[in-house]
Amino acid sequence: MTASxxxxxxxxxxxxxPVRKPRLxxxxxxxxxxxxxxxxxxxxxxxxVAGAIDIAYFPEARTAMLPGPYxxxxxxxxxSSPEQLEQVQEVRRQSRFLVTIGACATAGGIQALRNxxxxxxxxxxxxxxxxxxxxxxxxxPIAAHVRVDFELxxxxxxxxxxxxxxxxFAVGRRPNVKDESVCLECKRRGTVCVVxxxxxxCLGPVTHAGCGALCPAYDRGCYGCFGPRERxxxxxxxxxxxxxxxGEPELxxxxxxxxxxxxxxxxxxxxxxxx
Amino acid sequence: MEVEVKAEAKEDARSTVRAIDRDGLERLLGxxxxxxxxxxxxxxxDGAIVYDEIESVRDLPAGWKDEQAPGRYRLVRRPDDALFxxxxxxxxxxxxxxxxxxxxxxxxxxxxGALEFRRAPFEPERAAFIGVRSCDLAAIAVQDTxxxxxxxxxxxxxxxxxxxFIVAVNCLESGALCFCASMGTGPRARRGFDLAxxxxxxxxxxEAGSDAGRRLLERLGAEEARxxxxxxxxxxTARCAASMAKxxxxxxxxxLLLGNLDHPRWDEVAARCLAxxxxxxxxxxxxxxxxxxxxxxxxxxxxxxxxxxxxxxxxHGKVHGGSYRPEIKDRYRQWLTHKLASWVPQFGTSGxxxxxxxxxxCPVGIDITEEVAAIRASPGPVPDVQGLPLAPVPxxxxxxxxxxxxxxxxxLVPRPAAVTAAVRETPDTVTLHVRPPQGxxxxxxxxxxxxxxxxxEVPISISGxxxxxxxxxxxxxxxxxxxxxxxxxxxxxxMRGPYGSSWPVDEAKGxxxxxxxxxxxxxxxxxxxxxxxxxxxxxxxxxxxGGSRTPxxxxxxxxxxxWIGRRNLQTHLTVxxxxxxxxxxIGVVTQLLDDASIEGVYFVCGPEIMMRFAVRRILEAGVPPxxxxxxxxxxxxxxxxxxxxCQYGPLFVxxxxxxxxxxxxxxxxxxxxF
Ligand code: SF4
Ligand code: SF4
Ligand code: SF4
Ligand code: FES
Numbered sequence: 001m002t003a004s005x006x007x008x009x010x011x012x013x014x015x016x017x018p019v020r021k022p023r024l025x026x027x028x029x030x031x032x033x034x035x036x037x038x039x040x041x042x043x044x045x046x047x048x049v050a051g052a053i054d055i056a057y058f059p060e061a062r063t064a065m066l067p068g069p070y071x072x073x074x075x076x077x078x079x080s081s082p083e084q085l086e087q088v089q090e091v092r093r094q095s096r097f098l099v100t101i102g103a104c105a106t107a108g109g110i111q112a113l114r115n116x117x118x119x120x121x122x123x124x125x126x127x128x129x130x131x132x133x134x135x136x137x138x139x140x141p142i143a144a145h146v147r148v149d150f151e152l153x154x155x156x157x158x159x160x161x162x163x164x165x166x167x168x169f170a171v172g173r174r175p176n177v178k179d180e181s182v183c184l185e186c187k188r189r190g191t192v193c194v195v196x197x198x199x200x201x202c203l204g205p206v207t208h209a210g211c212g213a214l215c216p217a218y219d220r221g222c223y224g225c226f227g228p229r230e231r232x233x234x235x236x237x238x239x240x241x242x243x244x245x246x247g248e249p250e251l252x253x254x255x256x257x258x259x260x261x262x263x264x265x266x267x268x269x270x271x272x273x274x275x
Numbered sequence: 276m277e278v279e280v281k282a283e284a285k286e287d288a289r290s291t292v293r294a295i296d297r298d299g300l301e302r303l304l305g306x307x308x309x310x311x312x313x314x315x316x317x318x319x320x321d322g323a324i325v326y327d328e329i330e331s332v333r334d335l336p337a338g339w340k341d342e343q344a345p346g347r348y349r350l351v352r353r354p355d356d357a358l359f360x361x362x363x364x365x366x367x368x369x370x371x372x373x374x375x376x377x378x379x380x381x382x383x384x385x386x387x388g389a390l391e392f393r394r395a396p397f398e399p400e401r402a403a404f405i406g407v408r409s410c411d412l413a414a415i416a417v418q419d420t421x422x423x424x425x426x427x428x429x430x431x432x433x434x435x436x437x438x439x440f441i442v443a444v445n446c447l448e449s450g451a452l453c454f455c456a457s458m459g460t461g462p463r464a465r466r467g468f469d470l471a472x473x474x475x476x477x478x479x480x481x482e483a484g485s486d487a488g489r490r491l492l493e494r495l496g497a498e499e500a501r502x503x504x505x506x507x508x509x510x511x512t513a514r515c516a517a518s519m520a521k522x523x524x525x526x527x528x529x530x531l532l533l534g535n536l537d538h539p540r541w542d543e544v545a546a547r548c549l550a551x552x553x554x555x556x557x558x559x560x561x562x563x564x565x566x567x568x569x570x571x572x573x574x575x576x577x578x579x580x581x582x583x584x585x586x587x588x589x590x591h592g593k594v595h596g597g598s599y600r601p602e603i604k605d606r607y608r609q610w611l612t613h614k615l616a617s618w619v620p621q622f623g624t625s626g627x628x629x630x631x632x633x634x635x636x637c638p639v640g641i642d643i644t645e646e647v648a649a650i651r652a653s654p655g656p657v658p659d660v661q662g663l664p665l666a667p668v669p670x671x672x673x674x675x676x677x678x679x680x681x682x683x684x685x686x687l688v689p690r691p692a693a694v695t696a697a698v699r700e701t702p703d704t705v706t707l708h709v710r711p712p713q714g715x716x717x718x719x720x721x722x723x724x725x726x727x728x729x730x731x732e733v734p735i736s737i738s739g740x741x742x743x744x745x746x747x748x749x750x751x752x753x754x755x756x757x758x759x760x761x762x763x764x765x766x767x768x769x770m771r772g773p774y775g776s777s778w779p780v781d782e783a784k785g786x787x788x789x790x791x792x793x794x795x796x797x798x799x800x801x802x803x804x805x806x807x808x809x810x811x812x813x814x815x816x817x818x819x820x821g822g823s824r825t826p827x828x829x830x831x832x833x834x835x836x837x838w839i840g841r842r843n844l845q846t847h848l849t850v851x852x853x854x855x856x857x858x859x860x861i862g863v864v865t866q867l868l869d870d871a872s873i874e875g876v877y878f879v880c881g882p883e884i885m886m887r888f889a890v891r892r893i894l895e896a897g898v899p900p901x902x903x904x905x906x907x908x909x910x911x912x913x914x915x916x917x918x919x920x921c922q923y924g925p926l927f928v929x930x931x932x933x934x935x936x937x938x939x940x941x942x943x944x945x946x947x948x949f
Binding site: 045048049051052053166167170171172173174176178179180181183184187188189190191192193195196197198199202204205206219230231233236237239240 | 320321322323325346347348349365366370375376546547548549550551552553556557565567568569570571572573574582583585587588589590602603635636638639640729730731753754755757758
């Protein structure tokens with residue numbers, strides 16, 4: 001899965017078509033709602049957004065829900081129940097351009113930790129009547145089930161980037177969301193590297209940019225919440241942390257966070273599990 | 276070229292050496308601020324010594340030293356309270372001259388869709404850089420060449436550079452990762468400063484290196500330095516040079532590295548390298564950038580922002596969907612060969628000044644000097660052919676560019692230009708006729724930068740001139756080209772150009788001229804064909820060979836049919852597949868090159884893979900490589916030699932190309948990863 005839209009999937013605004021506002025749908029699967037609320041968080045820009053696009057389906061924000069199809073769909077959450085498996089197919093059918101938002105939708109989210117455990121056992125431990133709970137063995141990203149046109153990473157996503165994706169869609173450009181390491185953002189803002197100057201483990205070198213290198217600016221290592229970037233050389237980075245004193249359990253925890261089920265991080269954490 | 280003039284003035288400065296104490300230094304900072312300079316110098320922040328605004332001597336890192344090792348940096352206390360008892364940190368002066376984010380242009384779409392482009396407002400701040408080390412003086416000189424050495428001058432860099440006042444500091448103790456001595460860039464600051472300080476036992480000798488520096492010294496009214504103080508500066512810096520443990524042998528690096536592009540060491544380092552780009556961010560000479568398009572939700576006001584980029588990103592080598600440097604190995608090799616090899620023919624110097632930053636700030640501690648030493652220790656596997664040199668040296672390396680006599684300030688601001696006609700060529704390709712905003716002349720093979728505010732800018736080759744408008748043949752493959760291809764007559768776009776080299780038409784005078792096109796590659800060749808067939812007395816024998824996927828993909832069909840019967844033109848078209856109506860050939864273009872004439876001059880353009888096969892066939896026929904020309908495509912953001920994205924080995928496709936004589940690209944042409 002790449003983060004940039006394939007060239008064929010970015011719509012061009014046809015200047016001769018009658019002016020019709022693009023229709024937006026916001027959908028949610030297994031998630032905390034934090035990401036879609038970023039849309040409401042866009043206080044200052046929300047009016048402009050509502051002026052440029054027609055918010056047709058957004059259960060959090062309006063009661064009247066208009067049926068599809070939608071020009072732009074924002075999809076939050078992972079697939080973790082049998083019903084969701086079917087719903088996501090319907091969302092795809094109704095959507096011209098489908099954008100997944102947040103770590104749950106793009107990588108399976110923190111709930112994907114159960115993918116390494118026995119979920120029946122979890123259910124027995126958590127619920128009094130586990131037989132009422134219908135769930136899948138795994139929590140998986142949307143892209144594991146349907147074609148995704150663009151992924152917006154983060155836990156939660158940044159509202160500036162959400163605005164950029166919506167604007168880019170409306171104007172017809174490729175969103176300014178770069179598939180490159182967090183290190184570039186860190187250096188552009190002049191933050192001192194916490195790996196080199198403090199010896200902290202930091203996933204910045206293998207993590208997709210987009211947060212603006214927030215954690216290192218507050219003196220902590222990157223947790224990788226934006227998920228792996230292209231060509232994430234996790235093995236080399238893990239080796240460096242091991243030399244710095246990190247044990248295998250710590251390495252498992254490091255790579256198994258909010259986006260731990262994304263392939264590059266999943267493989268790396270599995271490589272450090274006891275055999 | 277004011278920047279260079281200033282540098283020269285600095286060089287022939289009379290030597291004026293004064294001595295001051297800490298109070299004197301405080302007064303010096305005060306005078307600079309009085310003269311309107313923002314004073315920027317070393318200061319402690321977040322566990323490192325960074326360059327930031329300093330208000331007084333108290334902000335300097337008194338008594339701190341930076342201990343450095345590959346991938347490791349720690350501040351420790353010194354036994355004394357020296358202000359400059361450290362070396363270089365993660366920030367370099369480029370952050371103040373070639374700034375990490377810079378808005379280039381602003382655009383607005385008015386009533387009725389009319390476009391307006393403006394150069395973004397720019398106030399060059401007057402900054403005084405306090406504590407510039409000798410390696411960093413050399414790095415500034417390197418970036419001066421990159422941004423002001425021509426053919427274009429980057430106006431923002433040039434303005435900031437002209438406004439800067441440089442206070443250098445001589446190094447008396449080297450850091451563990453410094454190797455300026457072996458690169459010939461330090462530790463003694465010899466040129467390129469306004470003032471240079473040497474800190475000896477709590478006092479400073481100050482020498483002036485420019486008129487501005489001398490004037491400031493006069494105002495400071497400091498006492499003359501004693502002769503022995505001056506002598507201690509020379510001794511101290513010499514001792515520092517002698518003690519420098521790290522070194523890199525710069526001799527013959529271009530040949531060594533470009534001659535060992537298949538060395539196993541590249542795989543070995545690629546296994547460790549994270550492609551995180553930290554080395555390029557901290558390197559004081561790296562100059563690559565990319566561009567972000569911004570706009571409001573309606574696209575009526577938009578901007579273009581330049582941000583630091585790096586050859587370690589995938590985007591750097593990306594052209595509609597594909598990447599020319601997909602592997603980490605390709606990217607590390609680009610970095611090392613650019614810094615130490617390609618830089619020399621590009622700019623006449625090495626791209627490395629020996630500051631050691633890339634070694635300290637690489638999270639996995641990859642050491643540029645060790646990588647070079649490893650390749651030097653075992654240059655390539657010896658080819659199993661007698662008589663071949665040990666390492667196939669690309670020869671000759673392109674010569675350094677001559678100093679630009681006619682550099683122009685390239686403000687990168689497009690001008691609005693109106694579409695006069697849009698002609699559909701194939702289902703996905705359109706020729707836009709665009710009336711140029713002002714007098715316009717171009718040579719066949721050149722390109723324009725076309726843009727739509729808030730959407731993007733792309734290089735498009737010029738496919739002709741219809742008498743009043745420039746023709747551009749555009750295939751809709753990405754967001755920008757798709758919207759360009761959808762423009763209608765009367766609508767406006769942004770245009771700047773023309774840029775780049777052209778087909779050397781006259782080289783073919785009196786010879787058979789072979790024009791070999793694959794797909795869209797016919798677009799930049801069409802103005803050439805028009806010129807060739809229009810001058811039958813000079814070009815008695817022109818052959819056009821064109822390949823496309825299907826008959827429906829052939830460009831300019833009507834015009835090509837109109838050429839039938841021209842005395843001096845023979846046309847052969849071939850397609851990959853076709854229905855029963857097709858009367859031309861089926862198959863690749865190479866089959867139409869079987870009778871390639873040894874006297875011919877060849878102009879080739881198309882997808883790289885097609886060009887490889889075509890050129891191979893032409894050379895097999897015995898045609899000397901000097902008679903073959905190819906047109907290359909790479910990622911282009913600036914078209915002026917600034918963004919670094921279009922590099923092809925030592926060449927810039929935007930300013931050295933896109934048209935190259937084959938022998939100048941031969942040793943790269945058959946490889947991938949560049
Ligand atoms: S390549 Fe490394 S040592 Fe050389 S100038 Fe750049 S950062 Fe300094
Ligand atoms: S291409 Fe050269 S200048 Fe650009 S980032 Fe890479 S090494 Fe630095
Ligand atoms: S050499 Fe080091 S700093 Fe540079 S990209 Fe590779 S891992 Fe990052
Ligand atoms: S350097 Fe920017 S396009 Fe060539």
